[in-house]
Amino acid sequence: MLKAVVLLLLGFVGFSLQQKCYQSYKVECAKNDQTIEWKDFGNNSYALVKEQYWQQDAEKRCIELGGHLVSIHSKEENDFVHNLRNNNSVWIGRNKLNDPGKTGLTAGHYSWSDGTPDDLPVLWDKRQPNEPWSDCMFMANREDNFGEWSDYFCDQNPPVYYTPNPPYALCKKPKA
Incomplete structure (x- = not known):
């Protein structure tokens, strides 16, 4: 007993x-940085950080590790990130937080948190965008999601059927 x-x-x-x-x-x-495993793709290294964060805290964690939340610039890179996340919901670094032209809740332009060019069309999930007042993006862990992106609020948990909730961080940094 x-x-x-x-x-x-x-x-x-x-x-x-x-x-x-x-x-x-x-x-x-x-925080055990020794357990974070970095995988190389192209000129960069990527890590799935299995710690739950809201989007801005996830970005801060990636900065602590020498990178940023992942920015994606090709379909091949997106496929790599999708496979690396291993069916976990993850924040990506695309958001509207730094848009100086943002005038209202639904206005604004998405950009990458690492400042890299916005050179890939948004790979929206077929049900997205569906949160007009949201500013951040993540990859959801649904069975029918193959790396497409979803919009959501930066400082709130996505619906409970996405796991983990809140999502993990997926970080990217230049290859050492």
Whole structure:
């Protein structure tokens, strides 16, 4: 009986820390940069950071690791990123947060957070865009999603059927 109570309490504490972790209380989150595995494609390295963030916190985490949230510039790169995410929902670095011409909630132009050229048409999921007031993009983990992009709010959890929720960060940096 005592063992069961201890296990239950440990499970609750672990769940509580996980909840706080993705609610931007990063002090309580264990960051183990040694477990992050970088994969090369072209002139860049990419990593799926299995830590849950809202989009702007995901970008900050990628900067800590020497990169940015992934920017995508070809169908081949998009396919690589899609395979790397391994059926997880992930933030990509495309957003409308820095658009100086943004005049309203639905206005604005998407750009990459790393400042690279916007040279690839938006690869919208067939049901997207569907959040007119949103400013960020992610790849959802639905069965019928093959790397297409979805729009959503930068500082809110996507619907519960997307996992993980909030999404992981997918970082990109120049190859060393």
